[in-house]
Amino acid sequence: MITVEEAEKIILANAGDYGAEIVMFDEAAGRVLFENIKADRDFPPYNRVTMDGIAIRYEAIERGISTFTVRATQAAGDMPVNIEQPDECVEIMTGASLPITADTVIRYEDLIIKNGIATLQAVKVKYGQNVHLQGSDRKQGDILAVPGQMITPALVSLIASVGETEVRVKKVPRIAIVSTGDELVPVNAVPAPFQVRQSNSYTIQAILRQHGVTCGMLHLPDDPDKMKDKLQDALYHYDGIILSGGVSAGKFDYLPKVLEELQVEKLFHKVSQRPGKPFWFGRSEQGIPVFAFPGNPVAVFLCTHRYFLPWLRATLGMPGGEALYAVLDNDLTFNPALNYFLQVKLEVNTRAQLVAIPVAGNGSGDFANLADVNAFMELPADKNEFKKGEVYKIHLISPIYST
Amino acid sequence: MITVEEAEKIILANAGDYGAEIVMFDEAAGRVLFENIKADRDFPPYNRVTMDGIAIRYEAIERGISTFTVRATQAAGDMPVNIEQPDECVEIMTGASLPITADTVIRYEDLIIKNGIATLQAVKVKYGQNVHLQGSDRKQGDILAVPGQMITPALVSLIASVGETEVRVKKVPRIAIVSTGDELVPVNAVPAPFQVRQSNSYTIQAILRQHGVTCGMLHLPDDPDKMKDKLQDALYHYDGIILSGGVSAGKFDYLPKVLEELQVEKLFHKVSQRPGKPFWFGRSEQGIPVFAFPGNPVAVFLCTHRYFLPWLRATLGMPGGEALYAVLDNDLTFNPALNYFLQVKLEVNTRAQLVAIPVAGNGSGDFANLADVNAFMELPADKNEFKKGEVYKIHLISPIYST
Numbered sequence: 001m002i003t004v005e006e007a008e009k010i011i012l013a014n015a016g017d018y019g020a021e022i023v024m025f026d027e028a029a030g031r032v033l034f035e036n037i038k039a040d041r042d043f044p045p046y047n048r049v050t051m052d053g054i055a056i057r058y059e060a061i062e063r064g065i066s067t068f069t070v071r072a073t074q075a076a077g078d079m080p081v082n083i084e085q086p087d088e089c090v091e092i093m094t095g096a097s098l099p100i101t102a103d104t105v106i107r108y109e110d111l112i113i114k115n116g117i118a119t120l121q122a123v124k125v126k127y128g129q130n131v132h133l134q135g136s137d138r139k140q141g142d143i144l145a146v147p148g149q150m151i152t153p154a155l156v157s158l159i160a161s162v163g164e165t166e167v168r169v170k171k172v173p174r175i176a177i178v179s180t181g182d183e184l185v186p187v188n189a190v191p192a193p194f195q196v197r198q199s200n201s202y203t204i205q206a207i208l209r210q211h212g213v214t215c216g217m218l219h220l221p222d223d224p225d226k227m228k229d230k231l232q233d234a235l236y237h238y239d240g241i242i243l244s245g246g247v248s249a250g251k252f253d254y255l256p257k258v259l260e261e262l263q264v265e266k267l268f269h270k271v272s273q274r275p276g277k278p279f280w281f282g283r284s285e286q287g288i289p290v291f292a293f294p295g296n297p298v299a300v301f302l303c304t305h306r307y308f309l310p311w312l313r314a315t316l317g318m319p320g321g322e323a324l325y326a327v328l329d330n331d332l333t334f335n336p337a338l339n340y341f342l343q344v345k346l347e348v349n350t351r352a353q354l355v356a357i358p359v360a361g362n363g364s365g366d367f368a369n370l371a372d373v374n375a376f377m378e379l380p381a382d383k384n385e386f387k388k389g390e391v392y393k394i395h396l397i398s399p400i401y402s403t
Numbered sequence: 404m405i406t407v408e409e410a411e412k413i414i415l416a417n418a419g420d421y422g423a424e425i426v427m428f429d430e431a432a433g434r435v436l437f438e439n440i441k442a443d444r445d446f447p448p449y450n451r452v453t454m455d456g457i458a459i460r461y462e463a464i465e466r467g468i469s470t471f472t473v474r475a476t477q478a479a480g481d482m483p484v485n486i487e488q489p490d491e492c493v494e495i496m497t498g499a500s501l502p503i504t505a506d507t508v509i510r511y512e513d514l515i516i517k518n519g520i521a522t523l524q525a526v527k528v529k530y531g532q533n534v535h536l537q538g539s540d541r542k543q544g545d546i547l548a549v550p551g552q553m554i555t556p557a558l559v560s561l562i563a564s565v566g567e568t569e570v571r572v573k574k575v576p577r578i579a580i581v582s583t584g585d586e587l588v589p590v591n592a593v594p595a596p597f598q599v600r601q602s603n604s605y606t607i608q609a610i611l612r613q614h615g616v617t618c619g620m621l622h623l624p625d626d627p628d629k630m631k632d633k634l635q636d637a638l639y640h641y642d643g644i645i646l647s648g649g650v651s652a653g654k655f656d657y658l659p660k661v662l663e664e665l666q667v668e669k670l671f672h673k674v675s676q677r678p679g680k681p682f683w684f685g686r687s688e689q690g691i692p693v694f695a696f697p698g699n700p701v702a703v704f705l706c707t708h709r710y711f712l713p714w715l716r717a718t719l720g721m722p723g724g725e726a727l728y729a730v731l732d733n734d735l736t737f738n739p740a741l742n743y744f745l746q747v748k749l750e751v752n753t754r755a756q757l758v759a760i761p762v763a764g765n766g767s768g769d770f771a772n773l774a775d776v777n778a779f780m781e782l783p784a785d786k787n788e789f790k791k792g793e794v795y796k797i798h799l800i801s802p803i804y805s806t
Contacts (some may be wrong), residue, residue: 025590027611045769046597050699052653075655077434077586077598093653095586095698097597108652137769145774152801153609154773157700160590160602182499187428187563194449194500195480199563206432206556222478249511250455250496252478295498296453297560325755352728352794355753360573366540367564367730368446370557371548390757398555399802 001270001277003381004306004339005366010267011281014289015314018171018239023364025159028151030212031169037145037155040162042135047098049076053111054089054118055102058127070113074099089118095377096284098131105130148317170316173239175208176214177201180246180255181295182222191220199367200244200300207304211312220246232262235284242308245295247280247320256280264290272381273339275299279307291398297367302341302376305397326354326377326394332386334379341376343369344394356394376400404673404680406784407709407742413670414684414710418717421574421642431554433615434572435719440558441672443565449503452479454533456494456514457521458505461530463489469523470768470782473516477502492521492588501534508533510539551720573719576642578618580604580613581634583649583658583699585625603647603703610707614715622629623649627657635665638687645711648698650683658695659683667693675784676742678702682710700770705779708800729757729780729797735789737782744779746772747797759797777801 002010049055058070068089071085072081076095083090083101091113100104107130110123138144144158151159151169184198185191198219204399205215216238220227234241246255247269256269259282269280276299280292289311292301298309313321326346334340344356356377359369375394379386386392405413423437452458459471471492475484479498486493486504489570493502501508510533513604514527541547547561554562554572562570587601601622608618619641623630637644648671649658659672662685672683679702683695692714696706716724720744729749737743747759759780762772781796782789 026605026608032414039771043769045594045599052651052656073518073654075586075653076584077625079595079597091654093655094651095584096600131771138771143769149774152675152774153606153613154704154770154800155777156609157602157606157704157770158774160605161600163590163593163600165591183478187566188568190566191444191448192482194482195446196498197564199560202429202563203556203560205429206559209432210556210793213800218686222480245498248455248497250478251476251494252496253455278520279475301557301560322750324751325753327755347725348727350728350794352730352757354751354757366535367557367560368442368541368547371552371555371561373557391753396802397557399799 001272002268004271004273004378007268007279007307008310011289011311014283014313015311016173016239016287016289016290017315018173020168021171023165023169025156025165025167028159028169029153029156031151031196032318033145033149033151033155033167034147034170034317035168037159037162037164038136038141039140039142039144042140043138044132044134044136047134048132049092049096049098049130051105051107051133052093053091053105053130055083055098055105055109056089057083057086057102058104058125060086061104061125068118068120070116085325091118093327103131104128123271135150148319155370160386164368171310172213173315174237175213175240175242176234177204177208177215177217178220178234178240178241178326179222179242180222180227180243184219196374200295200297203297203301204242204244204304207309211309222252222254224258225252227258228261231258235262235264235286235288238288240288241290242304243290243292244300247294248278259290259292272337272344273337273341275341276303277338297377298343298370301367301370301397305376305395306341324354324394324396325391326356326375328377328386328390328392329355329357329388331388332358332379333384334385334386339381340379342379343373344375344377345372346375346394346396354394356392393397404675405671405783406672407676410671410674410682410684411710411713414714415717416436416562416671419576419642419660419690419692420718421576423571424574425569426572428568428570430561431562431570431572432556433558434554435721436548436552436554436558436570437550437573437720439806440551440562440565442541442543442545442547445543446541447535447537447539450537451535452495452497452499452501452508452533453535454510455496456508456533456765457492458486458495458501458508459492460489460505461507461528462488463505464528469524471521473519473521479484488780491517494521500689507531508636521570528563535694551722553721571589575616575714576718578616579637579641579644579678580607580611580618580620581637581644581646583622583623583625583646584628587622602699603698606700606704607645607647607707610712612634613710625655625657627661630657630661631664634639638665638667638689638691641691643691644693645707646693646695647703650695650697651681662693664697677739677746678744679706680741701773704770704773704800708779708798709744727757727797727799728794729759729778731759731780731789731795732791733762734791735782736787738787740784743782743786745748745782746776747778747780748775749778749799757797759795
C-alpha cells in the first residue's frame with residue numbers, strides 16, 4: 001500500500017502527450033494553448049482616446065487659451081484629423097486615434113460647444129489626460145500567453161485582438177470509461193431487488209466533459225475472457241482507460257489478473273486512503289495509462305478529481321495547481337491510519353476564509369450527499385483527532401459561486 | 404446615475420422565464436433542473452455488503468463459533484443465498500445484497516478459508532459490521548434534488564441511479580451579441596493604424612458558452628438606420644441582447660436613441676462604477692432585456708460577469724449565490740466616488756484565506772492583463788483609501804485550481 005502523495009507522483013510521472021492540433025480561435029475556449037501568443041502591434045496600437053470630447057495641444061492650456069475652434073469631428077475608426085494652431089481642436093470620440101498634433105483630451109462634461117467653438121469650463125486640465133498611450137500596456141512582439149495556459153474567455157479576446165484566427169492547442173486524450181460488475185443494470189432498466197443501476201460511468205463522463213474530454217463508454221461483464229477481449233480493444237482504440245469496480249479482494253474481481261495478461265504493468269495497487277483504498281493503476285506496453293478505481297460511487301468521484309484530473313492537466317502541459325486550504329468547521333475523529341477525504345461544503349466567511357462544513361455521509365457508498373458537496377478535505381493519515389478551526393488541504397470539485 | 408446595487412436589483416427584477424424542456428440524463432450536466440428528483444427505492448436499495456468476505460449471523464459469534472461452512476458464493480448482482488445454521492456462512496462480495504438470514508460480514512483479511520471452511524482469526528467482530536443498511540442514506544420517495552439546482556456530475560449520478568433517463572430542465576435564453584463601432588475590423592483583417600480588431604463579442608460568447616448559452620453574433624455600423632433595422636431583427640429573434648460600445652456621450656453613440664425608437668424602455672443609463680460607468684439597460688415592449696455595455700474590453704468583461712450572469716442565473720431559477728470575500732494584498736488609493744472593480748489574482752494562503760493580489764492595469768482599456776485575472780474585487784464608493792489586509796467582496800471569473 002502506498003501513500004496518496006506516492007500515488008500522485010507515479011500518476012504524474014505517467015502523464016501523456018498527444019501532440020497538438022489547430023482550432024478556430026472562437027472554438028478554442030477551454031482548450032490548452034500550445035504556442036506563444038504575441039502582440040502583433042502595440043497595446044493599444046495608437047494613442048487611444050478614452051473620453052468623448054475635444055483633442056487639443058496642452059501648450060494651449062499653458063498659454064491660457066480656453067476657447068477652441070472645432071476643425072473637424074473624428075469618430076472612432078476615422079483617420080486622425082490634425083490641428084494646426086493651439087486654439088484649434090478636433091471633436092473626438094472614445095476609441096479614436098489621437099492626432100499626432102494633439103496630446104490631451106477634454107471631455108464633453110467640462111466643455112460648452114456652440115457654433116463650432118468649444119469653451120473650456122473652470123476645470124483643471126492635465127497634460128495627456130484621457131489618452132491611453134500607444135504601447136503602454138504591451139509592446140509589439142511581447143508575449144501575451146504561453147503554452148500550457150488554459151484558453152479562458154479573456155484569452156480568446158487577446159487572441160482575437162492579435163488576429164490569430166487559428167490557434168494551436170494540445171490534443172485532448174480519448175478516454176474509455178469502463179464499468180464492471182454484474183450487479184449493474186442499465187439506467188432505463190428496473191433493477192431486481194439485489195441489483196443497482198449503472199451510474200459511475202455517467203459521473204465520470206460528466207466530469208471529463210467539463211474538462212473538454214470526450215469519452216467512449218463500455219461495460220465489462222464479470223467474465224475474464226469477455227473482459228479481456230473488450231479491454232484489449234479499448235487499449236487499442238483509446239489513449240487512457242478509467243475503470244470502476246472489480247479491483248477489491250473479491251473472488252470475482254478478475255480485473256488485476258486480466259490487466260496483467262494484457263501486459264498492463266501494475267504501478268500500484270491500494271492507496272492508504274478512504275475512500276478509494278483498492279485503487280489500482282498501471283500502464284500498458286504502449287504507454288496507455290489504466291486507472292482502475294474501486295466501484296463505490298464516492299470513491300470513483302474522489303479518485304477522478306484527485307488523480308485523473310491532475311494527470312489530465314499534466315498531460316495537457318498545464319502547470320500544477322496551487323494547493324488550496326480551508327478551515328474545518330467541526331470536530332472529527334477518524335481512527336484508521338489512512339488519508340481521509342472528507343466530503344465538505346465550502347463557504348467563505350466575512351474574514352475571507354474558506355470554511356469546510358462536513359456533509360454527513362455514511363461512508364463511501366453514500367453518494368446521495370455528493371450533490372451538496374463542493375470539495376473534499378484531505379485529512380492527514382498521521383492524526384486521528386481533527387478540531388474545528390484547524391486548516392487542511394482541500395480539493396475543489398465545483399466552483400464556489402458569488403452573487 | 405445609479406449605484407451598483409440599484410443596477411443589480413433592476414436587472415434581477417427583469418429576469419426572464421423561457422420555460423422547460425426535456426433532455427437525456429447523460430446530456431444534462433450544466434443545465435438547471437426543473438423537477439424534483441425522487442428516490443425510486445431506498446438508498447442503498449438493499450443491505451449492501453461493503454467488504455469481500457463471508458456473511459454470517461452475529462448470534463454465532465455470541466455463541467463462540469469461529470469456523471463456518473461455506474454454503475455458497477454470492478457475487479454482487481446475485482440473488483441472495485440464505486444460510487440455515489449459525490455455523491454456516493456465505494462467501495460474499497462487495498456490492499452484494501446481504502441475505503436476510505445474515506446480519507454481519509467478516510472480511511477476507513480476518514479469515515482463513517480452506518476446503519470449504521472459513522476460520523475466524525483472532526479479531527473482534529461487531530454486530531452488523533461491513534454492511535451498509537438499506538435506506539440508511541435516503542428513503543424511497545425522498546427528494547434528492549429540487550428545481551433550480553445546477554446539474555453537476557454528482558447529480559447526473561443520482562439521476563441515473565433512480566432511473567430517470569429523461570430530465571426536465573430550464574430552457575436557456577437565446578442571446579444576441581451585438582458589437583458596434585466603425586473602428587472595429589474583423590479578426591482576420593489587417594487593421595489600419597487607427598482601427599482595432601473586434602474582440603469583445605468573442606469574449607462575451609466564450610463566457611456565455613461556459614454557462615451553456617449559445618449566441619448569435621452581429622455587428623452594427625455607426626449608422627442609425629442600419630442599426631435600427633438590425634436591432635429590430637435581433638429583438639424579434641432573440642430572448643436577450645448584449646451590446647458592446649455606443650453608449651457613452653459621443654456624437655456617434657446613436658444607440659440609446661435608436662433603442663428608444665424601437666420602444667426599448669430605458670431602465671437605467673450610467674452606473675456609479677469603474678469600469679463600465681456608461682452601462683445602459685432597458686427592456687423592449689415584449690420584455691426582451693437589452694444590456695448595452697460600454698465598448699472597452701475590461702468594462703465588457705466585468706459587466707458580463709457582474710450583471711449578465713446573475714440575470715442568467717435568476718432567469719434559470721437558480722438561487723442567488725453567496726457573497727465571496729477576499730483580503731486585499733496591497734494598499735490602494737482610488738479617489739472617484741465610484742465603486743471600483745479592481746482586477747485581482749486570487750490565491751489561498753495557508754490560513755485558508757482568499758488573498759486578492761491586484762493585477763496592475765492601465766484602466767479599463769487594458770485587457771492584456773485579464774488573462775492573469777481570476778476575480779474582480781468590488782471596492783466601495785464611499786472610501787478612497789484601501790489598505791492591505793482589509794476584506795472586500797469579490798466576484799469570481801474563473802475557478803481557482805487546486806493540485
